[in-house]
Amino acid sequence: MPSKTTSPATGAPIDAPGAAPALALEHAMVVMQPLVRWLLRSGVGFGATTDALKAVFLQEAARELERRGQKASGSGLSVMSGLHRKDVRLLLEQGAPQAMASRSAQADARVKPSAASRLVTQWLAQRWPRRLPISNPQPGAAEPTPRSFERLARQVSTDVHPRALLTELERLGLVVVDDTTVQLQKSAFVPDSQQTAAAQCMSSHVADHLSAAVHNLQSENTEHKFLERSVFADGLSAESVTVLHDEALRLWEQVFSVMVALATPLCEQDAQATPPQRFRIGMYCYSTRANTPNPPVSNDTGTLQEVTP
Incomplete structure (x- = not known):
């Protein structure tokens, strides 16, 4: 039986394939760059961030011990998280794990789209006209099942x-x-950047993307791996980037329509499934000057490649 390796920095056991502390920390810092950029622009400094991270490390250490079938004692949490036992004791007294679990539950609840979001999704997926009458026409209308905002709204929710x-x-x-009519203005439900919903949307999307990536990184070859692929190109002009971005938007509209059409009846079919599962598929584009933070996989110019983790 192979011996266990521990981190020289924290004493935490290392058993994830390829997850040597220095390597993991190096690449985690690349991931952190845009997150820190957002925090700084939002007025959140280093001290507030590190204080908040203590509770996150404690929560994830407790989850990891549970995954291993080990008791989440104060000593075990301290060794796993790298936190001082005094900090662990204080956080436990303050109910930090329960508070973090509550936040996680709230985040999971936010993952479920709102009725407004579902309505826009169905409006687009069913390819209904962008302008609809607000109310159902009077009996005797030419169309046997007339399209109206009221009809669409009742498809989405009978409670609202x-x-x-x-x-x-x-x-x-x-x-x-x-x-008498309502005109759909946007081709997707995108919250305003100044609204709390925008930050909630971003955190849910990025957290699921990272969860998929971390799972794939730590899973054995025989385990299920999530889809995570990208195409990377550099040596491009701004005009070429616009062409690629517009094409990606067009392709996403196709993916969106297909996946909503497939998922809608499955959600209805599996309404009583136990335990319930959730699923997210997403797509993103990003472009920037080549000498800005978060460098690409290759430092060459004029390259095109599929990036497969």
Whole structure:
């Protein structure tokens, strides 16, 4: 049986394939660069960040001990997390793990799209006209199942009144309403950058992307791995980047329509599934000058490659 290796910095056991402390920390710092950029621009400094991270390290250490079938004692949490036993004791007294678990539960709840988000998704996926009558036509209309905002809203939720959904969409700037019709203004549900919902959306997306990447990095070859692929190109002009970005948007609209059409009946079919599972598929584009932070995989110019973790 191979002997266990421990981190010289924290004393924490290392059993993840390829996850040597120096290597893991080096690449984690690359991931941290845009996150720190956002924190600094939001007025969050180093001290506040490190204080908050203590609770995160404690929570994840407790989860890791549970995964290994070990008791989450104060000593075990201290060794696993690298936190001083005094900090562990203080955080436990303050209920930090429970608070973090509550935040995680709230984050999982936020993962479920709002009724407004689901309505926009269905509106686009069903390829209904961008302008709809607000209410159902009177009996005797030419169309046997007339399309209206009211009908769409009741497909999405029977708990929220269509008028309340319409008011929320109007508040978010997603629709324009006149006396009898409603016009969809955007091709996706994208919260305003100044709203709390935008930060919640970003954190959910990035956390799931990172969770998939970490799972793939630490899984054995025989284990299930999540889809995580990208195409990287450099040596491009700004005009070429625009061409690629526009094409990516077009492709995403296709992926969006196909996946919503597939997922909608499956969600209805599996409504009573135990335990329930959640699934996210996403797509992103990013471009910047080649000499800015977060360098690409290759330092060569004029290259094109598929990046497969």
